[in-house]
Amino acid sequence: MGLLNNTMPANAVTNAVDGAVNWGRKSSLWPMTFGIACCAIEMMAVFAATYDLDRFGAGVPRATPRQSDLIIVPGTVNAKMAVRVKRLYDQMAEPRYVIAMGACVCGGGPYAKWGYNTVKGVHKIIPVDIFIPGCPPRPEALLDGILKLRENISRDDVFRRRRDTAQTLDSAYST
Amino acid sequence: MEALEMYTTDERSDVYTEELKLNLGPQHPSTHGVLRVELKMDGEIITDSRCDIGYLHRCAEKIGENVTYLQFTPYTDRMDYLASMNNNLAWSLTVEKLMGLEVPERAQWLRMICSELNRIASHLIAFGTYGIDIGANTPFFYAFRERESIMQLLERPSGARMLYNYIQPGGVRRDVDDNWIGDVLAFCDEFEKRWAEYNTLLSNNYIFIKRTANIGILTQSMALDYGCTGPVLRGSGVRWDLRRDVPYLEPYDEVDFDVPVGEGTHGALGDCWDRYWVRMREMMESIRIIRQGCAKLPGGEVMTKKQTSMYKSPMKAAEGAHAYMRCENPRGELAFYAVSEGGTSPIRLRARAPSFCNLAVLDQLLPGTMLGDGVAIIGSLDIVLGEVDR
Amino acid sequence: MGMNEREIHALLTASGIDGVGGLEQPDLDPTVVLQPSALVEVMTLLRDDERLAMEMLHCVTAVDREDRVDVVYHVCSFARHHALTLRTSVAKPDDADESWHPEVPSVASVYAAADWHEREQWDLLGVHFTGHPDLRRLLLPPEWIGHPLRKDYVYPSEHGGIPLELDAVPIYERDEREDTPPVAEPRPAGTPLNQPPSAPSARPHAGGKAPAKKEGEG
Numbered sequence: 001m002g003l004l005n006n007t008m009p010a011n012a013v014t015n016a017v018d019g020a021v022n023w024g025r026k027s028s029l030w031p032m033t034f035g036i037a038c039c040a041i042e043m044m045a046v047f048a049a050t051y052d053l054d055r056f057g058a059g060v061p062r063a064t065p066r067q068s069d070l071i072i073v074p075g076t077v078n079a080k081m082a083v084r085v086k087r088l089y090d091q092m093a094e095p096r097y098v099i100a101m102g103a104c105v106c107g108g109g110p111y112a113k114w115g116y117n118t119v120k121g122v123h124k125i126i127p128v129d130i131f132i133p134g135c136p137p138r139p140e141a142l143l144d145g146i147l148k149l150r151e152n153i154s155r156d157d158v159f160r161r162r163r164d165t166a167q168t169l170d171s172a173y174s175t
Numbered sequence: 176m177e178a179l180e181m182y183t184t185d186e187r188s189d190v191y192t193e194e195l196k197l198n199l200g201p202q203h204p205s206t207h208g209v210l211r212v213e214l215k216m217d218g219e220i221i222t223d224s225r226c227d228i229g230y231l232h233r234c235a236e237k238i239g240e241n242v243t244y245l246q247f248t249p250y251t252d253r254m255d256y257l258a259s260m261n262n263n264l265a266w267s268l269t270v271e272k273l274m275g276l277e278v279p280e281r282a283q284w285l286r287m288i289c290s291e292l293n294r295i296a297s298h299l300i301a302f303g304t305y306g307i308d309i310g311a312n313t314p315f316f317y318a319f320r321e322r323e324s325i326m327q328l329l330e331r332p333s334g335a336r337m338l339y340n341y342i343q344p345g346g347v348r349r350d351v352d353d354n355w356i357g358d359v360l361a362f363c364d365e366f367e368k369r370w371a372e373y374n375t376l377l378s379n380n381y382i383f384i385k386r387t388a389n390i391g392i393l394t395q396s397m398a399l400d401y402g403c404t405g406p407v408l409r410g411s412g413v414r415w416d417l418r419r420d421v422p423y424l425e426p427y428d429e430v431d432f433d434v435p436v437g438e439g440t441h442g443a444l445g446d447c448w449d450r451y452w453v454r455m456r457e458m459m460e461s462i463r464i465i466r467q468g469c470a471k472l473p474g475g476e477v478m479t480k481k482q483t484s485m486y487k488s489p490m491k492a493a494e495g496a497h498a499y500m501r502c503e504n505p506r507g508e509l510a511f512y513a514v515s516e517g518g519t520s521p522i523r524l525r526a527r528a529p530s531f532c533n534l535a536v537l538d539q540l541l542p543g544t545m546l547g548d549g550v551a552i553i554g555s556l557d558i559v560l561g562e563v564d565r
Numbered sequence: 566m567g568m569n570e571r572e573i574h575a576l577l578t579a580s581g582i583d584g585v586g587g588l589e590q591p592d593l594d595p596t597v598v599l600q601p602s603a604l605v606e607v608m609t610l611l612r613d614d615e616r617l618a619m620e621m622l623h624c625v626t627a628v629d630r631e632d633r634v635d636v637v638y639h640v641c642s643f644a645r646h647h648a649l650t651l652r653t654s655v656a657k658p659d660d661a662d663e664s665w666h667p668e669v670p671s672v673a674s675v676y677a678a679a680d681w682h683e684r685e686q687w688d689l690l691g692v693h694f695t696g697h698p699d700l701r702r703l704l705l706p707p708e709w710i711g712h713p714l715r716k717d718y719v720y721p722s723e724h725g726g727i728p729l730e731l732d733a734v735p736i737y738e739r740d741e742r743e744d745t746p747p748v749a750e751p752r753p754a755g756t757p758l759n760q761p762p763s764a765p766s767a768r769p770h771a772g773g774k775a776p777a778k779k780e781g782e783g
Contacts, residue, residue: 032202033202033204034202035208035209036208036209036230036231037208037231037233037253037256037560037561038253038256038337038338038561040208041256041257041300041337042336042337044315044319045319045322045323048315048316048319048320049316049319049320050319050320050323061204063203063204075209075231076231076233078229078230078231078232078233080229080230080232081201081209081230081231084201084202084230088202110238110249110250110253111233111234111238113241114234114237114238114241114242115233115234115237115238116234116237117232117234118233118234135338136336136337136338138336
C-alpha cells in the first residue's frame with residue numbers, strides 16, 4: 001500500500017488491517033460484463049435469479065474495466081480476441097482478480113487440437129487466479145469458484161505488494 | 176425518419192462539428208457476444224458502420240475435416256450455443272442424407288419436441304437481452320426463470336444443461352424417462368401464463384414501442400437480397416418457415432401450427448418491433464407443437480441399429496458424395512454442406528449460419544439512425560457470435 | 566410444388582448460355598456443373614426468370630480438392646418453393662502452392678448476400694473472386710498469413726506475439742532479456758497432464774540460471 005509497502009513484518013496491527021481490508025474486498029467483488037462464448041450464458045444464469053450472485057456481493061457487473069476488480073473470462077479466446085483481453089486486463093486497477101471459466105480458457109478445450117487461431121488457455125495471456133473446468137461449467141461450479149476466490153482474497157497481504165502472477169497463491173502458503 | 180428531422184442543425188449556427196469514429200465492442204454490455212462495429216458518427220447520428228467479426232472464430236470447419244461425423248456433433252452445439260438441439264438436428268440430418276440413414280419414428284418425434292423446447296429457450300434469451308439493450312432489466316430475470324425450467328427438462332434425457340449433444344446422426348442419444356412427457360406438459364401450462372406477463376411487461380409497454388417501432392426498417396427485397404432468414408425475414412412480411420414449407424422432419428407434417436409474420440402493427444412493416452413480436456408469437460406456436468407432439472409420441476427405438484456400432488468403427492459416406500441440408504433454427508435457416516471422399520470425416524464441412532447472413536444487413540440498417548437505436552437494431556437481429564464466426 | 570432440379574437444369578441448358586454443363590449426383594443432391602465464365606449470367610437468369618425466381622443466395626462454399634478447387638453455390642426460391650445447387654471448378658496447376666489463388670467471377674453484383682460469403686471463402690481458402698467490391702479478410706485478423714482451410718496449411722506457432730501452441734510460455738512470464746524459447750520444454754514422462762501453470766516444473770526458469778534438476782525430472 002504505497003509508502004507502507006514491505007516496511008514491517010506481520011504483526012497484530014497488519015493482521016487486523018488485512019482482515020478488514022480483505023473482508024471488504026471479497027464481499028464486494030465487482031465483475032466486468034465480459035462474455036465471449038457459450039460459458040457466458042451460464043455466467044448470465046449465475047447473475048440471474050435462480051443462482052443469484054448478488055448474495056455474495058458480486059452482483060453489480062460493471063461494463064468498464066476501469067471500475068471492476070474481477071474479470072471472469074468465459075469462452076474461447078482466439079488470436080484476434082487475445083489482444084483485447086490483454087488490453088482489458090491492463091486497464092483494470094489493482095487489486096484485480098481473474099477467473100478462467102470453462103474448458104476453453106483453462107487449456108484450449110475442445111479447440112485445443114485442431115484450432116489454428118485459438119489460444120490454448122487464457123493463462124498464456126493474463127495471469128489467472130481461479131480455473132473452473134467444464135464445458136460449460138454448471139452455475140454451481142462458477143459459484144464455487146467465486147467462493148474459492150473469496151477464500152484466497154481473505155489470505156491476501158495488504159502491506160506486501162501483491163505480485164500479479166499465479167505464484168502469489170503459492171507464496172501465500174509458503175512464507 | 177422522424178428522429179433526423181427533429182435534430183438537424185441550424186445552418187446559421189456557428190457550431191463546428193467533426194466526424195467521430197466510435198468503436199462499439201468487442202466487449203460491450205449488450206450481451207450479444209464479441210461483435211465489433213466501427214461507427215462513424217455525426218453527433219449522435221451514425222453515418223457509416225462497418226462490422227468487424229472473427230473474435231470468436233474457432234476453426235469449426237477445419238475441425239470438421241479432422242474428426243469423424245459423430246465426433247463433430249458437439250462442435251455443432253457450440254456454434255449457436257443458445258439453440259444446441261437445433262444445430263445438432265441440422266448436422267444429423269445432413270449426415271443422414273449423406274449416408275442414407277433411416278431414423279426411427281420415436282426419435283423423430285423426440286427430436287421435434289426437443290427442438291421446439293430449445294426454440295422457446297432461445298427466444299427467451301432474445302426477449303430478455305433485448306430488454307437489457309433497451310434499458311429494461313426485469314425481463315431478463317423472468318426469461319432466465321423460464322429458461323431454468325427448460326434446461327432442467329432437457330438435462331434429463333441429454334445430461335447437459337446447455338450444450339446437449341443429444342440429437343445424433345441416426346436418432347437421439349437415449350430415451351426419455353417415464354415422467355418426462357408429463358413434466359413437459361406441466362411446463363407448457365405454466366409458460367402460457369407467463370407469456371401473458373411478458374406482454375404486459377415489455378411488448379405493450381409504451382416506452383418499448385417508442386424505442387423499437389419504426390426503427391431499423393428492413394424491406395422484403397433487402398432481406399431476400401442479403402440472405403436473411405428466420406424471424407428477421409418473417410418480420411418483413413415473408414411468410415416462409417421451413418418447418419411448414421419444406422418439412423425436414425416428418426412429424427412437422429402431422430402437427431398444426433401457424434407461421435407468424437410481421438404486420439407493421441406499431442410502425443412500418445419490418446421494423447424492430449415486428450421482428451420482436453414474431454419471436455414472441457413463435458414461442459406460443461412452439462408450445463402448440465410441443466403439446467401435439469407429446470400427445471402423438473409413438474413408442475419404439477430411438478436410435479437406428481447401424482449407428483449403435485459407430486463408436487467402434489466410424490461410419491463412412493460414399494466417395495464423391497456431397498449433401499446440403501437446411502433446417503429452421505430460432506435465428507433462421509441453418510444449413511450444413513458436407514463433402515465426402517469416402518473417409519471417416521468429410522473433406523469439407525461448411526456451416527451456413529443464419530446469424531452470419533442476418534448480420535450482413537446491419538451495415539445497411541445502421542447509417543442514419545441514432546446510436547441508441549443502433550443498439551436496438553443489433554438486438555432485434557438476434558445474432559449469436561458463435562455461429563457468425565464458427 | 567416448384568420445379569425439380571432436372572427441370573431447372575433443362576431450362577438452363579435450353580437458355581443457350583455457354584458453359585452450362587451436366588447434372589451431377591442426380592439421386593443424392595443434384596448439382597448443376599458450370600464453367601466459371603457462365604457464372605454471372607446463369608445467376609442473373611436464376612434471379613430474374615419468372616419460372617425460377619431464385620430470390621436468395623443461400624450459401625457459397627469453396628472446396629479444396631486434390632486436383633481442383635470447387636466453388637459451390639446454393640440458391641433458393643421462396644415464391645416457387647424450389648432450390649438449386651451449382652458447382653464451378655478451377656483446375657489446380659501442377660506447381661500450385663500457397664501463393665496460387667484460383668480466380669472465379671464474383672456474383673456480388675447479382676446477390677448482395679455473396680459479399681460476405683465470398684469474403685469468407687477468400688479468407689479461409691484463398692479463392693479470389695474477381696469483381697468483388699471489397700475482397701479482404703473477414704474472420705481472421707487482417708495481417709494473418711495463409712489460408713487455413715487449404716489442405717497444405719501449416720499451423721502457426723504464434724501470431725502478433727500471441728502464443729498459439731499448447732505448450733507455449735505465457736507472455737507475462739517471458740523474460741525479454743534472456744533468450745527464453747517461446748515453447749516450453751516437453752513434459753517429462755510421468756508428469757500428470759493437468760498440471761496447473763503455477764507448478765514449478767511446468768515453467769521455464771526466468772533469470773538464466775539452470776534449474777536444479779530434481780530426481781525424476783528433466
